[in-house]
Amino acid sequence: MDENEKFDKYAVRFEDLYKIYRMGGNEVRALDGVSAKFEKGSFWAIMGPSGSGKSTMLNILGCLDRPTSGQYYLNGHDVSQMPDDDLSDIRLKYLGFIFQSFNLIPQLSVEENIALPLYYLGWPLQKRMERARELGGMVGLNKRLSHRPSELSGGQQQRVAIARALANDPVFLLADEPTGNLDTATSIEIIELLKKLNRDGKTIIMVTHEPDIAAHANSRLVMRDGKIQKIEGGAL
Amino acid sequence: MKMFSPARFLQDVELGIKNLMLHKLRSMLTMLGMVFGVGSVIAMLAVGEGASEKTLEQLRKLGSRNIIVTAQKPAEEQNSANSRIRLSVYGLLYQDVERIEDTIPTVSRMVPVKSMEKPGRFGSRALDMRIVGTNEHWFDLVRRDVVAGRTLEAADIVNHRSVVVLTETGARRLLATQAAVGESLHLGSNYYEIIGIVKSEDASEGASQTPDQQTDAYIPITTAREQVGDFFVQSKSGTMIRELVELHQLLIEVDSEEHVEATAAAVERMLGIFHKKKDYGMSVPLTLLRQTEETKRTFNIVLGAIAGISLLVGGIGIMNIMLASVTERTREIGIRRAIGARRSQIVSQFLIETVVLSFTGGLIGIGLGLLIPWVITLASNMPTIVSASSLLLSLGISVSVGVIFGIYPAFRAAKLDPIIALRHE
Numbered sequence: 012m013d014e015n016e017k018f019d020k021y022a023v024r025f026e027d028l029y030k031i032y033r034m035g036g037n038e039v040r041a042l043d044g045v046s047a048k049f050e051k052g053s054f055w056a057i058m059g060p061s062g063s064g065k066s067t068m069l070n071i072l073g074c075l076d077r078p079t080s081g082q083y084y085l086n087g088h089d090v091s092q093m094p095d096d097d098l099s100d101i102r103l104k105y106l107g108f109i110f111q112s113f114n115l116i117p118q119l120s121v122e123e124n125i126a127l128p129l130y131y132l133g134w135p136l137q138k139r140m141e142r143a144r145e146l147g148g149m150v151g152l153n154k155r156l157s158h159r160p161s162e163l164s165g166g167q168q169q170r171v172a173i174a175r176a177l178a179n180d181p182v183f184l185l186a187d188e189p190t191g192n193l194d195t196a197t198s199i200e201i202i203e204l205l206k207k208l209n210r211d212g213k214t215i216i217m218v219t220h221e222p223d224i225a226a227h228a229n230s231r232l233v234m235r236d237g238k239i240q241k242i243e244g245g246a247l
Numbered sequence: 248m249k250m251f252s253p254a255r256f257l258q259d260v261e262l263g264i265k266n267l268m269l270h271k272l273r274s275m276l277t278m279l280g281m282v283f284g285v286g287s288v289i290a291m292l293a294v295g296e297g298a299s300e301k302t303l304e305q306l307r308k309l310g311s312r313n314i315i316v317t318a319q320k321p322a323e324e325q326n327s328a329n330s331r332i333r334l335s336v337y338g339l340l341y342q343d344v345e346r347i348e349d350t351i352p353t354v355s356r357m358v359p360v361k362s363m364e365k366p367g368r369f370g371s372r373a374l375d376m377r378i379v380g381t382n383e384h385w386f387d388l389v390r391r392d393v394v395a396g397r398t399l400e401a402a403d404i405v406n407h408r409s410v411v412v413l414t415e416t417g418a419r420r421l422l423a424t425q426a427a428v429g430e431s432l433h434l435g436s437n438y439y440e441i442i443g444i445v446k447s448e449d450a451s452e453g454a455s456q457t458p459d460q461q462t463d464a465y466i467p468i469t470t471a472r473e474q475v476g477d478f479f480v481q482s483k484s485g486t487m488i489r490e491l492v493e494l495h496q497l498l499i500e501v502d503s504e505e506h507v508e509a510t511a512a513a514v515e516r517m518l519g520i521f522h523k524k525k526d527y528g529m530s531v532p533l534t535l536l537r538q539t540e541e542t543k544r545t546f547n548i549v550l551g552a553i554a555g556i557s558l559l560v561g562g563i564g565i566m567n568i569m570l571a572s573v574t575e576r577t578r579e580i581g582i583r584r585a586i587g588a589r590r591s592q593i594v595s596q597f598l599i600e601t602v603v604l605s606f607t608g609g610l611i612g613i614g615l616g617l618l619i620p621w622v623i624t625l626a627s628n629m630p631t632i633v634s635a636s637s638l639l640l641s642l643g644i645s646v647s648v649g650v651i652f653g654i655y656p657a658f659r660a661a662k663l664d665p666i667i668a669l670r671h672e
Contacts, residue, residue: 075585075666096589103587114582114669118269128586136258175586 019087022058022183022214023049023072024178028081030067030237031057042065043237044079049183049216049230054209055220057181059234069218073106073185074098103131107176109187121171122147122156128179146174150204153207166197173204183214202227203226252484263600274604277568280561280606281648285641288554289616292637294623295550297630299543306539308372310388310534314499314511318492321524337526338492347499353506356384357599361471362494363479365435367421367464374421376464378434380471386445388498394598396428396443403442407469410661414447417462425464433571434464437474507533561608569601569656580660581668590661599661601653602646609645613638655656 023100031041041064049055059065070076071083074090083091090101107128108114116125123200126143132180134142147156150170169189176184186205191199206227209215219225232243249640267274309315318338344359361380368372379385386398394415403410411432418427418441427441447463481488501510518527571581580593616638618630 070666073585096591099584099587099589101587102585106587108585110669114578114585116579116582118266127583130258131592132582132585133255135254179587 019084020051021048021049021084022051022053022086023216024084025078026082026126028071028078028083030064030071031079042071042081045081045234045237045239047239047242049214051182051214052212054206054211054215054227054229056228057216057234058220058222058225058231058232059240060220062236063234064237065218065234067237069185069187073108073220074101074215079182089231098116104179104184107179107181109169109172109176109184109186109189110207111191112191113160113172113176114163115168115171115199117160120157120159121152122164123159124160124171125174125178127175132179142175142178146177147171149173149177164197165193166200169192169193169201170196173201173208177208177213183216184208186215186217188219189217190219190221198224248384249521259596260603260654262596263603266600267604272415273568277565278604278608278611280564281334281558281605281611284554284557284561285609285612285645286619287640288550289613289633289641290619290623290639291550291553292547293616293620293631293633294629295543295546296634296637297458297620299539299546300363300632301630303536306532306536308390309530310390310425310486310490311504311536312501312507312533313388314398314501314507314514315530315532316499316518316523316582317494317499317528317530319526319528320490321526328476334489335490337524339497339527340495340521341493343521344494344497344522346517347497347514350517351510353513354499355502356388356500358382358384358388358498358500359494360498361468361469361475361477362433363475365475367417369421369430372421374417374462374463376397376417376421376434377476378471379463379465380468380475384500385465388500391445391447394446396441398443398445399465401417404467404469407473408467409437409439409470410442410466412443412445412544413441414463415444416447417464419446420462432434434463434466434633439464439466453597476590491561492526499509501586504533509532521561532620534552558648562605562648563659565601565605565649566652566656569597569604569653571661572600573597573656573660576660577663578670579664581665583672584663584665591659594657597657598650601656602649605645605649606642609642612645616641643669 025048026043026046028042029040032041041062045064045068057065057068067076071078074085074093077093078091079097081091084091086105087197088101090098091100102108117128119127122140122143125146126139129142131141138149144153144156147153150173152167152170152174155163155167160171163171173184184205189205190201193201202224205215205217209229216227217225217228225231230242232242233240262356316339319392320335320337341358341359344357347354348357365376365377365378367376382404383401385391386393393415396412397413399410402408405486411434413421413427413432421432422430427444430441431438432441435537459629467636477491479492480487499510499514501507508531511529513532515529520607571658583593583596617633620633623629624631
């Protein structure tokens with residue numbers, strides 16, 4: 012923990028982010044000067060139609076991509092122009108991903124999937140498995156720990172993914188359409204689980220295009236044409 | 248986190264094995280290239296080593312400092328129509344020995360040999376023996392250990408003594424189990440006192456180069472010349488063969504290995520002057536030894552090329568499968584990268600998998616490489632030698648093949664953009 016980390020009350024802070032793609036002679040501004048701050052402990056939904064720049068936003072927030080210009084502070088660290096290896100380390104330590112299509116590794120069991128981030132963090136096997144079981148229990152899967160992902164329902168798979176995202180105790184969870192592949196009832200279960208995690212103090216940033224789902228978040232950021240169209244319930 | 252730890256490495260290997268076990272048939276088929284590559288290399292090396300070792304062993308027994316000159320009946324006389332009545336005069340002369348001794352300084356010792364087939368009798372037992380008239384240096388040059396008694400001495404030669412040294416096999420066959428030394432043996436038309444017994448060489452096929460035989464009876468050359476003479480009459484399938492031969496063989500020992508070839512050339516030139524017909528043949532074990540070693544080296548180069556090609560094919564097979572595997576597991580790579588795996592960790596994951604594949608293939612190949620020579624030896628009685636170095640070499644090569652052919656697929660996996668990889672279906 013360095014100084015920045017201790018005193019930064021924002022999990023995410025970005026100023027004047029631009030992401031510009033050149034396609035042929037055309038210039039596409041996927042992000043066109045975006046600034047926002049997400050406090051620790053908040054639950055944000057990023058909304059917008061396709062092509063609004065929310066996927067680009069997600070990739071940059073998730074440290075999978077770098078902005079063309081502008082600053083992005085993650086837990087007080089400027090990660091805007093970090094080299095690839097450092098971004099990997101940032102993802103490993105501070106981020107937890109939840110995907111629309113769950114993205115579990117099919118040949119690994121449930122507990123091995125949950126323990127995967129800990130493997131890259133260098134935890135010894137014993138400790139890894141203990142933590143994986145604990146998290147598996149927390150998301151209600153203690154009876155399925157040795158199953159393969161393909162033996163589970165969609166809702167269960169997403170629970171595994173959530174447990175995996177929590178394994179490294181991240182600064183925030185980054186969820187990309189977490190209910191996109193689920194039926195309504197299961198969607199609500201997953202949303203309730205996320206809300207519970209948020210109540211317990213976890214910062215959550217969720218990208219979705221469904222207003223019903225976004226309504227569960229405390230704050231909403233709506234994007235259009237690479238710009239922030241409006242912000243509801245949060246500080247800018 | 249970036250430190251190397253054996254426990255972690257083992258986990259990585261375990262993960263690699265697990266991934267390979269997901270596609271058992273595919274992994275096995277991929278390994279086949281390595282299995283046959285390594286197996287055939289070891290087997291071929293073992294056969295080659297066994298064959299050349301046998302030849303080299305025989306040549307070494309002849310002594311690397313020796314030159315062997317053998318009397319040969321000239322070709323025109325062998326087919327002569329009137330050989331029934333003609334007397335063949337050929338072979339080496341007593342004078343040759345003196346001439347060589349006098350003129351070639353690099354010759355350290357010489358052993359003249361006069362041999363003839365005669366029946367040996369001891370009590371009621373009889374055995375066809377080869378009487379070898381020679382001198383005291385024979386036993387040293389041909390390297391025969393004494394089993395009992397002593398070998399010929401200079402005094403035996405000088406004093407024309409009627410003494411005989413038998414070989415172990417000859418003695419056993421002629422004398423059964425009786426203690427032989429001191430007994431009297433009837434050879435041809437004379438009696439000889441048995442003074443010693445030497446070890447006999449196992450008669451193996453292809454040993455025609457060896458100048459001694461199993462049932463030799465060694466007597467002083469002087470005695471042989473006196474009592475048997477130089478004129479031989481032999482009856483072979485109804486034909487009388489009459490020959491006048493002074494010496495059948497001449498063993499020449501050279502003072503050092505470097506001088507062997509020059510000395511052989513000098514001896515040949517010298518004999519050429521005094522022998523009008525080519526009635527002798529020369530064999531230089533050192534030259535043969537070098538030729539055999541040269542042949543072996545060529546053989547190994549050819550073998551290396553074949554092995555290289557088969558391992559190359561095996562390696563390409565592995566690379567092909569790993570490239571397919573990378574494409575197939577693009578999504579997994581994306582997930583691992585999103586979670587926080589570095590590029591280098593993806594590289595090592597795939598590299599370990601490839602090496603596990605090629606190393607396992609190599610191990611099975613070694614099993615095959617041990618089995619094939621064993622079966623060959625069992626089936627054809629051909630000697631095979633599997634050297635430890637060929638096994639180590641094979642393992643080393645199989646690991647290198649894994650690394651070399653695994654690097655490209657591994658780097659391709661690591662280079663994938665995680666954003667695109669995550670979307671891959």
